[in-house]
Amino acid sequence: MNEELLQIAKATKGFMPDDEGMALYNYALDMLSMSRSPMIEIGSYCGKSSVYLGAAAKEQRSVLFSIDHHRGSEENQLGWEHHDPELYDPTTEKLETLPLFRKTITLAKLDESVIAVIGNSKTVSRYWNIPISLLFIDGGHSLFEAMGDYLGWSQFIQRDGLLLIHDVFEDESQGGRAPYEVFVAATSSKSFKEIDTVGSLKVLKKL
Numbered sequence: 755m756n757e758e759l760l761q762i763a764k765a766t767k768g769f770m771p772d773d774e775g776m777a778l779y780n781y782a783l784d785m786l787s788m789s790r791s792p793m794i795e796i797g798s799y800c801g802k803s804s805v806y807l808g809a810a811a812k813e814q815r816s817v818l819f820s821i822d823h824h825r826g827s828e829e830n831q832l833g834w835e836h837h838d839p840e841l842y843d844p845t846t847e848k849l850e851t852l853p854l855f856r857k858t859i860t861l862a863k864l865d866e867s868v869i870a871v872i873g874n875s876k877t878v879s880r881y882w883n884i885p886i887s888l889l890f891i892d893g894g895h896s897l898f899e900a901m902g903d904y905l906g907w908s909q910f911i912q913r914d915g916l917l918l919i920h921d922v923f924e925d926e927s928q929g930g931r932a933p934y935e936v937f938v939a940a941t942s943s944k945s946f947k948e949i950d951t952v953g954s955l956k957v958l959k960k961l
């Protein structure tokens with residue numbers, strides 16, 4: 755991966771360890787060398803994972819649609835475990851990550867490769883109808899949110915396309931179980947097969 759983009763990804767606020775970020779980049783690059791259909795990311799936050807996926811999109815002349823309402827998940831709100839006071843907007847009493855996301859993407863020179871979609875991921879999925887090469891799920895981590903993203907978006911992944919799920923922990927003491935429940939739903943549906951695990955990132959192929 756381009757060294758400048760790698761340094762930007764590493765310096766960006768977020769929840770993506772370096773090895774998992776590199777796995778996002780490598781799987782996206784590989785996928786887009788076979789199909790240039792767009793990729794979807796759910797959960798942009800400040801753009802950390804978007805830089806890894808966007809770098810691959812730029813190299814392969816495809817695009818990443820990165821979806822987020824930019825108001826933070828439940829666990830990012832005031833008083834919760836993953837709250838960041840620097841991202842808090844006292845006017846709305848919610849998080850506001852859109853300015854930082856836009857800054858990250860512009861600094862990385864990825865404005866033509868990463869398209870911000872601002873809104874509720876499930877609402878957007880109801881109006882979407884384009885086949886996608888790769889879906890990365892890293893939005894809300896409640897069962898309602900995570901399963902809603904899987905049910906709303908996985909139908910658009912083309913054959914041999916990829917589904918990547920972040921924060922998959924079987925053991926509840928390591929993190930919430932919702933992404934794991936999504937992983938179980940996907941593998942038991944017989945529509946997806948697990949092909950790799952990098953940290954908490956599961957990589958599945960659409961059959």
Ligand SMILES: C[S@@+](CC[C@H](N)C(=O)[O-])C[C@H]1O[C@@H](n2cnc3c(N)ncnc32)[C@H](O)[C@@H]1O
Nearest residue numbers: 768769797799803822823826827874875893894
């Ligand atoms: C864990 S963070 C994403 C981290 C990011 N991928 C990174 O690499 O740092 C989850 C994001 O999902 C967004 N989110 C949660 N529920 C959502 C929903 N229903 N629709 C759109 N975005 C949502 C939050 O605003 C938050 O920015």
